[in-house]
Amino acid sequence: MDYRVRMAARSGARVTIKDVAEAAGVSITTVSHALNDKGEVNAETRRRVRETAAALGYRPNRAAQDLRGTPRKSVALILPRTDGSPAEAELIGLDYYLEIASACAGAAFAGGNSLVFPPPLETAEEWAQMGLDGVIICDPSEEDPRIDVLESVGVPVVTIEPDAGRPDRPFYVRADTTASTVALLDHLKAAGARRIVLLWAESTWAWALETRAAYESWCWANGRGRLVTPVPLVALELSAYRATIALLDGEAPPDAVFASAERYSTGVLQACRERGLRVPEDILVVGGVDGSTARLSEPAITAVDPRPTRLGAAAIHMLLERIQGVAVTEPITVPSTINLRASSTRDPAEP
Amino acid sequence: MDYRVRMAARSGARVTIKDVAEAAGVSITTVSHALNDKGEVNAETRRRVRETAAALGYRPNRAAQDLRGTPRKSVALILPRTDGSPAEAELIGLDYYLEIASACAGAAFAGGNSLVFPPPLETAEEWAQMGLDGVIICDPSEEDPRIDVLESVGVPVVTIEPDAGRPDRPFYVRADTTASTVALLDHLKAAGARRIVLLWAESTWAWALETRAAYESWCWANGRGRLVTPVPLVALELSAYRATIALLDGEAPPDAVFASAERYSTGVLQACRERGLRVPEDILVVGGVDGSTARLSEPAITAVDPRPTRLGAAAIHMLLERIQGVAVTEPITVPSTINLRASSTRDPAEP
DNA sequence: CTTCACGCCCAAATCGTTTTGGGTTACGGT
DNA sequence: ACCGTAACCCAAAACGATTTGGGCGTGAAG
Numbered sequence: 001m002d003y004r005v006r007m008a009a010r011s012g013a014r015v016t017i018k019d020v021a022e023a024a025g026v027s028i029t030t031v032s033h034a035l036n037d038k039g040e041v042n043a044e045t046r047r048r049v050r051e052t053a054a055a056l057g058y059r060p061n062r063a064a065q066d067l068r069g070t071p072r073k074s075v076a077l078i079l080p081r082t083d084g085s086p087a088e089a090e091l092i093g094l095d096y097y098l099e100i101a102s103a104c105a106g107a108a109f110a111g112g113n114s115l116v117f118p119p120p121l122e123t124a125e126e127w128a129q130m131g132l133d134g135v136i137i138c139d140p141s142e143e144d145p146r147i148d149v150l151e152s153v154g155v156p157v158v159t160i161e162p163d164a165g166r167p168d169r170p171f172y173v174r175a176d177t178t179a180s181t182v183a184l185l186d187h188l189k190a191a192g193a194r195r196i197v198l199l200w201a202e203s204t205w206a207w208a209l210e211t212r213a214a215y216e217s218w219c220w221a222n223g224r225g226r227l228v229t230p231v232p233l234v235a236l237e238l239s240a241y242r243a244t245i246a247l248l249d250g251e252a253p254p255d256a257v258f259a260s261a262e263r264y265s266t267g268v269l270q271a272c273r274e275r276g277l278r279v280p281e282d283i284l285v286v287g288g289v290d291g292s293t294a295r296l297s298e299p300a301i302t303a304v305d306p307r308p309t310r311l312g313a314a315a316i317h318m319l320l321e322r323i324q325g326v327a328v329t330e331p332i333t334v335p336s337t338i339n340l341r342a343s344s345t346r347d348p349a350e351p
Numbered sequence: 352m353d354y355r356v357r358m359a360a361r362s363g364a365r366v367t368i369k370d371v372a373e374a375a376g377v378s379i380t381t382v383s384h385a386l387n388d389k390g391e392v393n394a395e396t397r398r399r400v401r402e403t404a405a406a407l408g409y410r411p412n413r414a415a416q417d418l419r420g421t422p423r424k425s426v427a428l429i430l431p432r433t434d435g436s437p438a439e440a441e442l443i444g445l446d447y448y449l450e451i452a453s454a455c456a457g458a459a460f461a462g463g464n465s466l467v468f469p470p471p472l473e474t475a476e477e478w479a480q481m482g483l484d485g486v487i488i489c490d491p492s493e494e495d496p497r498i499d500v501l502e503s504v505g506v507p508v509v510t511i512e513p514d515a516g517r518p519d520r521p522f523y524v525r526a527d528t529t530a531s532t533v534a535l536l537d538h539l540k541a542a543g544a545r546r547i548v549l550l551w552a553e554s555t556w557a558w559a560l561e562t563r564a565a566y567e568s569w570c571w572a573n574g575r576g577r578l579v580t581p582v583p584l585v586a587l588e589l590s591a592y593r594a595t596i597a598l599l600d601g602e603a604p605p606d607a608v609f610a611s612a613e614r615y616s617t618g619v620l621q622a623c624r625e626r627g628l629r630v631p632e633d634i635l636v637v638g639g640v641d642g643s644t645a646r647l648s649e650p651a652i653t654a655v656d657p658r659p660t661r662l663g664a665a666a667i668h669m670l671l672e673r674i675q676g677v678a679v680t681e682p683i684t685v686p687s688t689i690n691l692r693a694s695s696t697r698d699p700a701e702p
Numbered sequence: 703c704t705t706c707a708c709g710c711c712c713a714a715a716t717c718g719t720t721t722t723g724g725g726t727t728a729c730g731g732t
Numbered sequence: 733a734c735c736g737t738a739a740c741c742c743a744a745a746a747c748g749a750t751t752t753g754g755g756c757g758t759g760a761a762g
Contacts, residue, residue: 027712063417064748067717106470117466119457234647237588296585378742415718
């Protein structure tokens with residue numbers, strides 16, 4: 001047996017179940033049973049088989065397993081591309097997308113499936129060629145054409161955040177932007193803010209639109225004036241800085257700023273500093289999406305954590321259900337949490 | 352035949368080559384030959400087979416193909432994780448990593464392989480479980496432990512940018528940071544810059560170290576004083592702003608700024624604006640890494656394009672060679688290009 | 703002594719494709 | 733009539749695993 005072990009290890013050829021069977025002196029059936037805890041195998045035999053398999057470095061051939069049993073599914077994750085929506089992808093930090101990717105990968109692998117990263121493809125033919133079982137599209141554009149192409153060749157699609165152009169399509173997961181926006185505004189109100197301004201990212205992404213709508217209805221419900229300042233999608237920090245300066249220098253300057261995009265907060269803080277306003281003593285600042293910018297700035301910024309890990313996992317689960325033919329009728333909303341930090345907490349006693 | 356077509360289309364079961372053969376009234380051998388242009392098949396027969404295959408929606412079973420022929424390889428791409436090197440990943444924009452990912456995916460698929468996105472795994476056991484044939488690690492940390500774990504279970508690893516702790520390991524592709532740094536400095540010199548300051552990202556990534564070394568040797572060769580200003584890895588725009596303000600207010604302020612990280616340039620521009628300096632008339636600004644920030648700011652920033660598309664493709668090719676057992680002895684250096692923009696071009700006649 | 707159950711193990715079928723090694727027909731040349 | 737030769741097609745083997753349906757002893761129950 002030792003000889004066989006050395007031979008197998010030396011040759012470049014893969015070790016098959018047959019090699020293990022011969023080396024252990026049993027049939028391939030017994031090897032399969034021993035390794036998978038299936039049939040009835042003597043404990044001693046099982047041990048011996050496992051040992052020789054390990055010694056030979058045996059790894060079952062995925063293709064053979066797939067051919068025989070239930071094939072693994074391969075699902076693809078598409079992140080916002082630079083050519084598709086150049087500016088908008090910058091609204092949110094790298095953290096967010098990488099965490100989504102990790103979460104999707106983890107959830108997919110937990111079910112024995114694999115998450116592939118597809119090249120940018122155009123035609124239905126190309127997509128069909130790839131043999132994908134499902135696709136997750138992150139932050140789809142309005143009326144995203146990729147959804148039609150894929151669904152037309154029978155590949156189910158689940159999006160993270162809805163497609164703003166398809167309000168009735170239920171195949172998506174999203175953060176509860178409305179709830180977290182309201183919670184953040186309530187928090188600012190409780191901290192004493194009277195005039196809360198929204199630095200709003202001028203985008204058609206569902207997340208941006210929802211933030212604005214939630215802000216406006218909250219202001220209405222609380223009898224406040226609405227102070228929406230649209231911020232262009234270029235030069236994020238600088239645009240936010242300029243907008244904040246203009247607000248602070250204007251009549252009736254705000255005493256709290258809701259910076260909807262992560263990188264806005266940098267510009268806001270700087271504008272406040274230049275105008276001699278201390279954060280949080282003189283003015284409160286909160287962010288719409290958390291990330292390393294908010295975490296690491298000085299002072300650290302209170303921000304909404306959209307829970308990318310849960311979004312990714314939920315998206316994978318919905319997709320696998322659709323692949324299995326389970327009827328999905330409702331979108332999934334993942335509750336966001338709010339990371340309270342120095343930029344909005346005046347009283348140390350506050351939660 | 353029409354009946355069969357309807358049956359196959361209706362049932363959920365997959366259409367196999369056998370179904371096509373029966374529907375077309377030929378053997379499965381002929382179907383295979385007809386579809387793959389292999390044996391000798393009558394043109395009319397070939398057409399008929401192709402038609403029925405299309406009508407039935409036949410897609411060859413990947414697992415069966417892999418089992419029979421040369422199996423497809425599956426390679427993984429690991430981007431810098433938030434938990435691994437939090438701050439450094441922010442030095443470069445999302446653009447860069449997504450382009451690398453797309454390029455890797457494209458190059459892998461072109462060879463019939465697939466690019467998977469792995470969850471963060473720890474042990475060699477877990478990695479072996481995944482059945483990967485190779486892994487690409489982007490921006491490894493110093494003495495990156497993942498390299499050891501993977502190579503120890505026989506999975507070849509190629510990195511994008513070298514591991515600063517393993518100078519002799521040749522399995523990497525990199526941008527020619529030294530050459531592009533020198534080219535950028537030469538460009539500034541030609542544009543009339545006398546005192547060029549380097550805003551240097553305080554990082555151990557090979558790219559940052561190389562930028563600094565190239566700057567210092569260039570200064571020495573050109574008989575200039577070295578003005579390296581280390582910038583911390585947090586609050587990128589703000590840190591760069593502060594550093595620039597300090598420089599401009601100091602004695603002998605610079606007349607050109609080399610902002611090594613993409614997002615530095617925002618802070619630099621703002622500092623210049625506040626001090627009443629026009630870019631490029633009064634002071635020149637260039638960036639170490641291009642991206643949407645540099646492209647979209649006002650004025651647009653001249654910056655180095657590290658060619659992520661070529662880096663990704665080259666990494667995949669090197670990895671596939673290693674998987675095939677080809678001996679790789681030399682790293683690959685991808686020439687960067689310089690995107691000249693308004694921030695460093697005084698004379699419209701200049702190239 | 704037969705029968706049955708049980709514990710342990712194995713041969714063979716199976717998944718869907720590619721490829722090898724012919725087989726059959728038709729036709730033209732001797 | 734016989735052979736050779738294209739042209740076209742097909743049966744069967746092979747890939748590596750899982751699973752089905754027994755087979756063979758051994759010991760206990762009838």
